[in-house]
Amino acid sequence: MAVEHMRSWQIGDVTVARLVELWKFTDHINMTIADAEPEEVIAMDWLHPHYATPDGQQIMNFQGFVVQTPTMNVMLDTCIGNGRDRAYDVFRNLDTSFIEDLGTLGLKPDDIDVVLCTHLHFDHVGWNTYWDGKEWAPTFPNARYLFGQTEYDAWEEMRRHEDHGLHDVRHLADSVDPIVRRGLAHFIDANHRISDELWTEPSHGHSPGHIHLCIESRGERGVITGDLMHHPIQTALPSRPARFDMDTAQGIATRTGFVEKYRDSGVLVIGAHFADPTAGWIRSEGEGTRFFGIGLEGS
Template sequence: MTPTAWHLGGITAHRVDEVPLPPKTGPWLLPDATPDVVTGTPWLHPDFADASGTLRLSSHSFAIAIGGRRVLVDTGIGNGKQRANPAWHDLDTDYLDRLTRAGFPPEAVDLVILTHLHADHVGWNTRTEGGSWVPTFPNARYLTTRTEWDHWAAADMEAPRRQMFRDSVHPVRDAGLLDLVDTSSGPAEVAPGVRLLPAPGHTPGQVAVELRGDDRTALITGDAVHHPVQLARPGIGSCVDIDPALAERTRRDLLASVADTDTLLLGSHFAAPTAGHVLTEENSAFRFNSSLAQTY
């Protein structure tokens, strides 16, 4: 049975599924991950790609139980959101029921960490109530970095992104629940055992999230790594990276920092089994080994 929770010693990280992303997501998001590249990386099959070289990707959150606190990392796409991307438009999923079954009813969540402010990471920040968008987690503090906030506050955003801020970000700010974390000088601890690590490039203020348990460590990638094919080919970038060169440097540094250690990598869009260890391969490449993660 594929695990959906991992125990790190005093910390339990749950994957809370929202929706599998459609097959056409891969060619759009990672255009250099061609079928030849994917099928030429046999360890991606069957979990992370099918036999034809089509990538498997997922929208999910990580719900973290730590020291009596409930922490949610990213909030997915959300229900009923008007989005230009058909795969994200007007969803109707049972995400909140799944979150509750994992032990995280919305009113019990203490902290929401937003790795970056893209539509598929902030959607469940809010839900409709009385015809208005209201915070889904009314007793939580929502965190993003000051760099991320300042970037989008100054950006000339296209209409779909302005809509996303109106329905999924501004209501949280207007409710007084949004905190900005300074990561300009390095990692920031936001709860005991939880650190935000600067991971710029995909967006200027993106972070990865480090979880330090009593006997194990895990690292949540954010969109520094979208798919395990980027371990085999770290030069493969996303079509929506704001700074592709910086995104690649961040990805290589992040993977090198955990390679050949017992740190568990948790991919923010990795299909099940989602968690694994990073192994160094030849020619500055890496491999994702999910088999050992089954024992956590």
């Protein structure tokens, strides 16, 4: 089912391909913006029909990205994964074609050189591993798994406490610990150069050590957001509190800075959870800003 939803974008010599695990997931807008109501969504015509339902629910995807440079294959965030025990039914015991979809790009798990996790929430680390019949084993056995040091340390500290708030920690046992035990994890600073074309930058707030991926090749530029924002509405309302930000104030500062930096810049913005069109540009409109998805009116 997911193959038909795959998309790819070219940034110079770099190709970014989208692998979708959950397509057009709908929910109340206050699952993203804590104090938002459907009426606000309904009033923003540009969100419809791609990013919002007629009754003001948000539409989003759960997806990962394969970033191919001339010298390496990078898996950016690995979604939820199959056969997992998760806190919410919609994410529990999935049986998706994520790995088969990777094959449509001409790639096998063995071909992935780097796995980069923007942060360690369950829906960004799941396919780090798979169940081999006996244990959770690395899905990408030849890859260096890049985890932010600050991020990893924060989650290790969090699971030492009983109260985790909104942030479940059970995924660490099946999706992170097996990678660390096998010595495949490489702990990086927030500013990290992966290749000539790829590097990370800090975007803390959603999680303690959240990072996003920057791309530059042949004079063209792009950025993949991770969860510094979840929905295009946040390009227009970056200063509103996000429900799942672990540090609300820092999350607001990160989003507002991101929107200011990339507004009218010509840099292709690829939203980690954005529905189709997932890629586009942040541009000024009147006294504000909004997201112009590729192919939509005005883009």
